[in-house]
Amino acid sequence: MAGEPEERREKRFSRRRLLGAAGIASAGAVVGGALGATRGPGSSSDDSGASAVLASAALSFYGVHQAGIATPAQDRMVFAAFDVTASNAGELREMLDRWTVASAAMAAGRQVADTEAEPLAPPEDTGEAVGLPAAQLTVTVGFGPSLFDSRFGLSSRRPAKLVELPHFAGDQLDPQRSGGDICIQACANDPQVAFHAVRNLARLGRGTAALRWLQLGFGRTSSTSTSQGTPRNLFGFKDGTNNIKAEDTAAMRDFVWVGTDSDQAWMAGGSYLVARRINMHIETWDRDSLRDQEDVFGRVKLTGAPLGMGHEFDTVDLAAGNPDGTMVVPANAHIRLAAAASNGGARILRRGYSFTDGISEVTGDLEAGLFFICYQNDPERQFIALQKQLAANDALNEYIVHTGSGIFACPGGIAEGRSWSSPLFD
Amino acid sequence: MAGEPEERREKRFSRRRLLGAAGIASAGAVVGGALGATRGPGSSSDDSGASAVLASAALSFYGVHQAGIATPAQDRMVFAAFDVTASNAGELREMLDRWTVASAAMAAGRQVADTEAEPLAPPEDTGEAVGLPAAQLTVTVGFGPSLFDSRFGLSSRRPAKLVELPHFAGDQLDPQRSGGDICIQACANDPQVAFHAVRNLARLGRGTAALRWLQLGFGRTSSTSTSQGTPRNLFGFKDGTNNIKAEDTAAMRDFVWVGTDSDQAWMAGGSYLVARRINMHIETWDRDSLRDQEDVFGRVKLTGAPLGMGHEFDTVDLAAGNPDGTMVVPANAHIRLAAAASNGGARILRRGYSFTDGISEVTGDLEAGLFFICYQNDPERQFIALQKQLAANDALNEYIVHTGSGIFACPGGIAEGRSWSSPLFD
Numbered sequence: 001m002a003g004e005p006e007e008r009r010e011k012r013f014s015r016r017r018l019l020g021a022a023g024i025a026s027a028g029a030v031v032g033g034a035l036g037a038t039r040g041p042g043s044s045s046d047d048s049g050a051s052a053v054l055a056s057a058a059l060s061f062y063g064v065h066q067a068g069i070a071t072p073a074q075d076r077m078v079f080a081a082f083d084v085t086a087s088n089a090g091e092l093r094e095m096l097d098r099w100t101v102a103s104a105a106m107a108a109g110r111q112v113a114d115t116e117a118e119p120l121a122p123p124e125d126t127g128e129a130v131g132l133p134a135a136q137l138t139v140t141v142g143f144g145p146s147l148f149d150s151r152f153g154l155s156s157r158r159p160a161k162l163v164e165l166p167h168f169a170g171d172q173l174d175p176q177r178s179g180g181d182i183c184i185q186a187c188a189n190d191p192q193v194a195f196h197a198v199r200n201l202a203r204l205g206r207g208t209a210a211l212r213w214l215q216l217g218f219g220r221t222s223s224t225s226t227s228q229g230t231p232r233n234l235f236g237f238k239d240g241t242n243n244i245k246a247e248d249t250a251a252m253r254d255f256v257w258v259g260t261d262s263d264q265a266w267m268a269g270g271s272y273l274v275a276r277r278i279n280m281h282i283e284t285w286d287r288d289s290l291r292d293q294e295d296v297f298g299r300v301k302l303t304g305a306p307l308g309m310g311h312e313f314d315t316v317d318l319a320a321g322n323p324d325g326t327m328v329v330p331a332n333a334h335i336r337l338a339a340a341a342s343n344g345g346a347r348i349l350r351r352g353y354s355f356t357d358g359i360s361e362v363t364g365d366l367e368a369g370l371f372f373i374c375y376q377n378d379p380e381r382q383f384i385a386l387q388k389q390l391a392a393n394d395a396l397n398e399y400i401v402h403t404g405s406g407i408f409a410c411p412g413g414i415a416e417g418r419s420w421s422s423p424l425f426d
Numbered sequence: 427m428a429g430e431p432e433e434r435r436e437k438r439f440s441r442r443r444l445l446g447a448a449g450i451a452s453a454g455a456v457v458g459g460a461l462g463a464t465r466g467p468g469s470s471s472d473d474s475g476a477s478a479v480l481a482s483a484a485l486s487f488y489g490v491h492q493a494g495i496a497t498p499a500q501d502r503m504v505f506a507a508f509d510v511t512a513s514n515a516g517e518l519r520e521m522l523d524r525w526t527v528a529s530a531a532m533a534a535g536r537q538v539a540d541t542e543a544e545p546l547a548p549p550e551d552t553g554e555a556v557g558l559p560a561a562q563l564t565v566t567v568g569f570g571p572s573l574f575d576s577r578f579g580l581s582s583r584r585p586a587k588l589v590e591l592p593h594f595a596g597d598q599l600d601p602q603r604s605g606g607d608i609c610i611q612a613c614a615n616d617p618q619v620a621f622h623a624v625r626n627l628a629r630l631g632r633g634t635a636a637l638r639w640l641q642l643g644f645g646r647t648s649s650t651s652t653s654q655g656t657p658r659n660l661f662g663f664k665d666g667t668n669n670i671k672a673e674d675t676a677a678m679r680d681f682v683w684v685g686t687d688s689d690q691a692w693m694a695g696g697s698y699l700v701a702r703r704i705n706m707h708i709e710t711w712d713r714d715s716l717r718d719q720e721d722v723f724g725r726v727k728l729t730g731a732p733l734g735m736g737h738e739f740d741t742v743d744l745a746a747g748n749p750d751g752t753m754v755v756p757a758n759a760h761i762r763l764a765a766a767a768s769n770g771g772a773r774i775l776r777r778g779y780s781f782t783d784g785i786s787e788v789t790g791d792l793e794a795g796l797f798f799i800c801y802q803n804d805p806e807r808q809f810i811a812l813q814k815q816l817a818a819n820d821a822l823n824e825y826i827v828h829t830g831s832g833i834f835a836c837p838g839g840i841a842e843g844r845s846w847s848s849p850l851f852d
Contacts, residue, residue, distance in 0.1 A: 236553020
């Protein structure tokens with residue numbers, strides 16, 4: 001198509017011009033941690049104008065910590081795990097450099113590359129997010145244990161605490177939904193924005209990293225800020241009432257952020273991400289009585305109050321007994337086994353999402369559940385210890401099965417001009 | 427668990443009380459067709475407080491037409507097709523009665539059943555939408571050709587225009603994603619609300635209808651109202667610029683709504699729904715040059731303007747030629763072949779959504795695309811004629827493949843107190 005008509009050339013907007021015209025959020029519109037003011041713990045959705053504006057804003061990509069961990073959980077998620085297929089470390093490094101620049105641009109509401117359109121080349125950005133706001137996009141990277149094998153000379157960079165997860169009782173893990181050398185957690189309040197981010201990173205990684213698995217999530221299943229109401233999971237229960245909140249800086253320091261005492265300096269300010277795809281047998285659950293459902297969780301379904309208490313945020317009394325000798329919160333209730341008091345004080349920051357992936361070809365049931373994500377600074381002492389206890393005793397096990405799994409070391413945040421390759425190669 | 431402690435019983439909120447406390451939208455908050463004021467054609471997202479309030483409001487379930495057709499397209503969709511497994515017509519009729527009551531309640535932001543909780547029985551509502559606003563939920567029902575076979579004595583009720591779709595060139599339809607006796611299109615601005623609706627209908631239908639397939643959609647791919655900006659599909663192009671808009675009552679009458687002249691009186695005010703799951707080979711597309719992409723669609727990528735024109739809503743000049751003798755809009759460009767002028771004036775109301783369902787186990791590519799839905803009053807003359815032309819000649823065919831298909835007769839709307847069973851049995 002040589003000889004493009006002059007008229008067409010003139011009418012073709014440059015990306016830069018369009019970006020300006022569309023008024024897409026730039027760095028000047030970045031909203032930091034000030035999301036708390038508009039929503040009280042009792043509200044559960046964006047029902048005010050102020051929160052709608054915040055929901056479309058841009059969050060800072062740079063900082064001491066990566067965005068997407070302490071960030072108040074956005075409403076949608078796309079999680080991707082990649083196998084690195086590069087033939088050498090240099091290719092991996094360059095890809096991480098490209099990913100960093102692109103992620104920062106997308107988080108600011110811009111396209112992957114802010115260059116003039118070149119008609120004879122493929123567009124540098126796939127384009128489906130043009131005109132959409134930043135929607136609080138966060139892009140968070142993590143490195144799996146397998147990345148630290150012999151391929152890229154990274155074995156000396158592997159943090160001691162990045163352990164492989166053991167087999168837990170009841171696990172039915174699908175290898176095609178587990179593991180991976182690198183993970184990307186993209187969260188936003190618009191699913192097209194989150195999908196656009198993962199798709200464009202996958203594209204920038206072509207030849208260097210191949211998508212291994214991908215999971216979409218909707219309806220965050222935990223609140224991670226005191227500004228957010230507690231959402232409900234697909235069993236209809238409020239989930240994450242006692243989650244660590246980002247405002248609790250002591251708990252974030254004690255349980256989430258890796259300190260400067262790590263064997264790997266690059267993990268300072270980082271955290272370890274555990275992902276578990278948990279299928280929920282919702283058809284079976286829906287046939288269970290309300291009382292049994294409440295005994296399974298240890299909470300009143302509608303209010304979210306611990307059994308024996310009147311309000312969601314009342315402190316549970318795990319010692320309380322009924323006149324007939326039974327416990328008010330049954331011995332195998334989920335909240336009893338998951339409570340910090342039952343786990344040597346250990347807590348985790350949960351940041352999961354509900355999912356549904358159509359209908360199981362095997363059973364004909366809805367393929368739906370919880371894509372569980374948690375952050376912690378010591379997986380062995382936190383998630384692994386907790387999950388061992390839950391896998392052995394939790395009354396919920398009758399209704400769930402873990403079908404996917406991954407663990408990743410998420411490095412600390414970076415300053416502008418730095419790259420995700422720094423933790424591995426600098 | 428007999429002998430429930432008095433304390434626990436007292437603390438258990440009734441559903442009715444909780445509904446009141448949560449301030450869930452009731453009929454008084456119903457918003458009709460007055461959604462136009464807050465968004466101009468240039469805006470593409472909920473960025474104003476007023477639109478956020480509207481986005482969470484309840485829409486009327488009852489009326490001359492079913493909601494979910496002319497309704498300005500919400501942001502999320504769950505589409506389900508069911509096989510009726512009932513052993514007799516009475517069971518089908520009763521299920522449709524239950525579905526009607528439940529759908530009306532959910533559209534109003536209420537639970538399936540507004541009854542006191544009964545601890546020893548399964549909850550009547552699965553609960554995950556408690557506390558969420560109505561989010562403009564619409565639940566639209568349609569009946570497939572197979573429903574009118576001999577099983578339920580309905581063969582005389584089959585509309586003549588409810589024809590089976592023919593095989594189109596290039597079709598690679600998966601039987602597990604095609605057909606069905608009944609479809610439910612649930613759309614809302616919150617995916618958990620849309621999922622909740624389909625899940626609860628599936629539950630109410632247990633033993634009478636089995637889920638056959640299910641598709642989640644995000645990011646509507648057409649505007650169906652002058653109040654909405656034109657969204658982008660996963661190829662990064664604005665899609666649906668020339669779609670029928672609900673405000674164009676003449677076009678709605680001529681092309682969408684079935685009139686009183688139908689051979690089946692129950693179709694008056696109804697419409698025929700065609701669904702097509704269209705996988706997009708986005709990895710291949712992303713390697714194509716910008717100019718080729720624009721020639722495939724016949725539009726400028728960033729602005730959405732027809733080739734040769736400056737603005738999205740400029741009228742395309744299909745006759746315009748370049749000095750070198752080629753056409754400005756190529757002969758096989760999508761917008762040329764899809765234009766009403768190329769199809770004897772026929773138009774359709776498109777109401778589709780983007781989807782992504784993880785990674786293809788066969789190719790390793792992203793399983794993503796467009797879940798195309800259109801409404802019309804004469805499928806043979808509209809979708810079928812149009813698709814025959816597109817399947818034979820459309821430049822887009824290099825990048826897409828149709829993998830799922832269904833056609834359904836959506837009856838007219840109902841008045842309060844009436845049921846979806848009326849069209850079939852009254």
